[in-house]
Amino acid sequence: MFSMAQSLAFLLSITCSVATPTRRGISTISGGPWGNGCLWQNGTCENEGGYWFTQMEGVLDTMQSDYWNGSYWPTTIQWIGAVLDTLLVSSDRSLTNALIEYNGNVPGTKSSASQIQSEIHKYFLETEAYYGNEDTNQIFDAAYDDAQWVVLEWLEALKFIKSYDAYFKSSYGQNDTARFAHRAHIFYNIVQKQFDTSLCGGGLTWNPALATYKNSITNELFVSSSIGMYLYFPGDNNTDPYPSPTYRTATNKTLPPLPPLTAHDPLLLDNAKREWAWFKSQPFKNAQGLIIDGFHLSPNQTTCDQPNDMVYTYNQGVMLSGLRQLWEATGDTSYLEDAYEQIWSTINATGWYSLRRNDSDAWAGLGRNGVMEDYCDAPASCSQDAQMFKGIFFHHLDWFCEPLPTIAALVPDLTYTASNALASDHASRCKSYIPWVEHNAHAALATRNGSNIIGGWWGAAYANVSASSAQPSYAHAPPGQDPWNDPSVLRQSPWVCKGQNGCKSGRSTRGAGSRPPVVQNDTRTVQTEGSGLGVVKAASDLTLKRPPTYPSA
Ligand SMILES: *[C@@H]1O[C@H](CO)[C@@H](O)[C@H](O)[C@H]1NC(C)=O
Ligand SMILES: *[C@@H]1O[C@H](CO)[C@@H](O)[C@H](O)[C@H]1NC(C)=O
Ligand SMILES: *[C@@H]1O[C@H](CO)[C@@H](O)[C@H](O)[C@H]1NC(C)=O
Numbered sequence: 001m002f003s004m005a006q007s008l009a010f011l012l013s014i015t016c017s018v019a020t021p022t023r024r025g026i027s028t029i030s031g032g033p034w035g036n037g038c039l040w041q042n043g044t045c046e047n048e049g050g051y052w053f054t055q056m057e058g059v060l061d062t063m064q065s066d067y068w069n070g071s072y073w074p075t076t077i078q079w080i081g082a083v084l085d086t087l088l089v090s091s092d093r094s095l096t097n098a099l100i101e102y103n104g105n106v107p108g109t110k111s112s113a114s115q116i117q118s119e120i121h122k123y124f125l126e127t128e129a130y131y132g133n134e135d136t137n138q139i140f141d142a143a144y145d146d147a148q149w150v151v152l153e154w155l156e157a158l159k160f161i162k163s164y165d166a167y168f169k170s171s172y173g174q175n176d177t178a179r180f181a182h183r184a185h186i187f188y189n190i191v192q193k194q195f196d197t198s199l200c201g202g203g204l205t206w207n208p209a210l211a212t213y214k215n216s217i218t219n220e221l222f223v224s225s226s227i228g229m230y231l232y233f234p235g236d237n238n239t240d241p242y243p244s245p246t247y248r249t250a251t252n253k254t255l256p257p258l259p260p261l262t263a264h265d266p267l268l269l270d271n272a273k274r275e276w277a278w279f280k281s282q283p284f285k286n287a288q289g290l291i292i293d294g295f296h297l298s299p300n301q302t303t304c305d306q307p308n309d310m311v312y313t314y315n316q317g318v319m320l321s322g323l324r325q326l327w328e329a330t331g332d333t334s335y336l337e338d339a340y341e342q343i344w345s346t347i348n349a350t351g352w353y354s355l356r357r358n359d360s361d362a363w364a365g366l367g368r369n370g371v372m373e374d375y376c377d378a379p380a381s382c383s384q385d386a387q388m389f390k391g392i393f394f395h396h397l398d399w400f401c402e403p404l405p406t407i408a409a410l411v412p413d414l415t416y417t418a419s420n421a422l423a424s425d426h427a428s429r430c431k432s433y434i435p436w437v438e439h440n441a442h443a444a445l446a447t448r449n450g451s452n453i454i455g456g457w458w459g460a461a462y463a464n465v466s467a468s469s470a471q472p473s474y475a476h477a478p479p480g481q482d483p484w485n486d487p488s489v490l491r492q493s494p495w496v497c498k499g500q501n502g503c504k505s506g507r508s509t510r511g512a513g514s515r516p517p518v519v520q521n522d523t524r525t526v527q528t529e530g531s532g533l534g535v536v537k538a539a540s541d542l543t544l545k546r547p548p549t550y551p552s553a
């Protein structure tokens with residue numbers, strides 16, 4: 001337990017010109033040929049917070065009106081359900097921030113406190129309903145990434161309850177705390193002891209039913225879920241190990257009791273720290289600084305010697321929230337520096353710093369024209385999984401950019417308080433991302449069809465084409481294998497489990513679904529709408545005032 005109580009009880013008012021993003025170890029690169037302004041097609045765009053707040057309310061309303069059926073999102077698979085619920089309850093946090101910072105009267109909007117309150121309550125009822133309808137049996141026996149989306153989901157709900165009740169001095173949602181915490185605990189328990197040093201020196205494998213694959217998403221999630229549990233999990237003594245009352249009859253499996261887990265258990269911090277140290281020690285970054293998908297092992301090898309060079313947008317994002325929370329728990333600013341560097345590389349790989357605008361062939365590694373894309377977006381060949389990726393990136397960027405807490409009296413002993421200089425530096429770096437985030441949010445909104453559904457290929461506007469159909473001529477060959485878009489490869493080498501390194505065949509191989517088939521050419525789905533919500537929510541949060549987040553003591 002440490003306390004670094006150097007800051008005084010006042011908030012620094014942050015004055016900064018449009019700061020230029022810097023990448024550690026690389027000299028400052030200005031906005032490049034596009035300048036530093038807010039760019040969207042003709043070089044201007046709205047950047048008043050209220051504009052984005054209203055857009056966020058609209059995108060969320062569309063997502064829930066069109067795809068939520070009162071119980072869940074029936075067209076999607078389980079891990080994506082967990083992500084959609086995370087975005088839903090995180091949006092409730094954004095709405096709560098509008099009450100805290102503006103008393104509901106966000107400048108430039110028609111919002112009012114009572115209207116925002118009723119939105120918050122409507123959406124929280126949906127999160128409560130999803131608690132009861134989440135198909136926990138299916139995701140319980142899925143892969144190690146799947147389990148961790150569920151952990152992040154319920155930690156986000158716990159954070160919402162805390163911030164809402166702290167502001168209103170109420171006990172709203174408090175009767176959910178124990179059950180939400182128990183679910184986070186059950187799903188964290190799946191991965192809690194899975195950091196394995198015998199192969200590749202550490203890390204988690206993606207799916208214990210397949211040959212070892214140490215992939216970036218599972219391991220980035222392990223940073224974020226471990227440190228999130230360390231900071232925000234309230235403890236749980238409920239030893240019922242079953243994800244649902246029907247699990248035993250559905251599977252015939254008997255599980256040992258769930259060991260109790262206390263709040264702020266040091267094991268959780270250790271897991272996050274050693275995971276990130278290991279991740280950095282492995283060659284996960286390509287020449288552009290982008291995180292590749294992962295590593296297989298050649299037969300009889302114990303080192304991660306077979307890279308899968310595929311890059312996806314979400315792999316650039318999920319560790320950002322973990323790194324921010326690692327700073328909260330340790331005060332070590334190198335974690336923040338690692339995140340700034342990753343963000344710089346990601347923005348650059350959309351062509352933001354380096355390319356001419358209005359050139360739809362100018363592929364920059366992870367997009368073009370400053371707009372983020374996954375490889376499968378333009379040809380409309382994304383699986384449900386990949387349609388969700390961009391929204392995940394922006395959600396974690398958004399979270400990373402929450403203000404750092406400066407008021408020592410409010411921050412519990414187990415976390416650090418930022419100096420005013422550090423908080424100001426973080427705020428100005430995050431402010432420098434705003435033009436790019438807005439540019440992407442505009443691009444996403446520009447893909448809406450007549451029913452307001454956001455499409456998958458945000459870059460379509462620069463090619464003057466519709467995002468509603470496949471555009472194979474704008475496709476770019478991926479740099480590596482793409483093991484996600486073709487489930488059949490999971491039954492072949494190098495994926496299939498033949499007992500290598502202790503893998504256990506018979507477990508679900510791609511657990512989080514029974515998934516509906518990929519609907520080619522329908523590029524408007526709950527996933528693409530959810531990705532749109534991710535970027536528009538980030539634009540709203542980054543352009544409005546919001547309070548710092550910290551665990552309560
Ligand atoms: C261009 O800028 C004008 C004025 O700022 C704005 O009204 C218009 O919508 C913009 N057009 C596009 C395509 O962004
Ligand atoms: C939601 O959809 C599922 C699957 O189609 C269905 O089983 C369930 O009854 C629906 N719930 C409501 C409230 O309509
Ligand atoms: C929690 O309390 C509210 C009323 O305050 C009630 O509507 C809700 O059903 C309760 N939830 C649980 C899980 O008991």
Ligand SMILES: *[C@@H]1O[C@H](CO)[C@@H](O)[C@H](O)[C@H]1NC(C)=O
Nearest residue numbers: 234235236237238260262263
């Ligand atoms: C779990 O039990 C311990 C020991 O009795 C107690 O201190 C702790 O408050 C309990 N935690 C919860 C969340 O009930």
Ligand SMILES: *[C@@H]1O[C@H](CO)[C@@H](O)[C@H](O)[C@H]1NC(C)=O
Nearest residue numbers: 246247248249250251252253
């Ligand atoms: C569970 O066991 C019963 C009785 O042995 C059997 O009929 C049923 O098929 C089993 N269910 C599963 C999911 O294996």
Ligand SMILES: *[C@@H]1O[C@H](CO)[C@@H](O)[C@H](O)[C@H]1NC(C)=O
Nearest residue numbers: 288289348349351354355364
């Ligand atoms: C930035 O992106 C461009 C492609 O747009 C690439 O050529 C360049 O190498 C990248 N810079 C760095 C430092 O990664």
Ligand SMILES: *[C@@H]1O[C@H](CO)[C@@H](O)[C@H](O)[C@H]1NC(C)=O
Nearest residue numbers: 297298299300301302500501
């Ligand atoms: C791996 O090791 C086993 C046992 O030592 C050996 O039989 C096998 O030939 C090796 N495989 C390769 C591809 O080297």
Ligand SMILES: *[C@@H]1O[C@H](CO)[C@@H](O)[C@H](O)[C@H]1NC(C)=O
Nearest residue numbers: 040041042043357358359462
């Ligand atoms: C984009 O490029 C085309 C052809 O190079 C040009 O005709 C058009 O005016 C440009 N549009 C913008 C918004 O710069």
Ligand SMILES: *[C@@H]1O[C@H](CO)[C@@H](O)[C@H](O)[C@H]1NC(C)=O
Nearest residue numbers: 449450451452453522524525
């Ligand atoms: C918009 O896209 C959705 C999803 O593909 C579709 O159901 C809806 O009919 C479309 N709306 C219009 C006006 O084309």
Ligand SMILES: *[C@@H]1O[C@H](CO)[C@@H](O)[C@H](O)[C@H]1NC(C)=O
Nearest residue numbers: 358359360461462463464465
């Ligand atoms: C896109 O369409 C607009 C309006 O039709 C036109 O002004 C512009 O030049 C086109 N841009 C490209 C790149 O074709």
Ligand SMILES: *[C@@H]1O[C@H](CO)[C@@H](O)[C@H](O)[C@H]1NC(C)=O
Nearest residue numbers: 380469470471472519520521
């Ligand atoms: C998708 O659209 C393309 C071009 O419009 C068409 O050639 C292709 O057959 C469509 N694919 C499916 C699965 O409908």
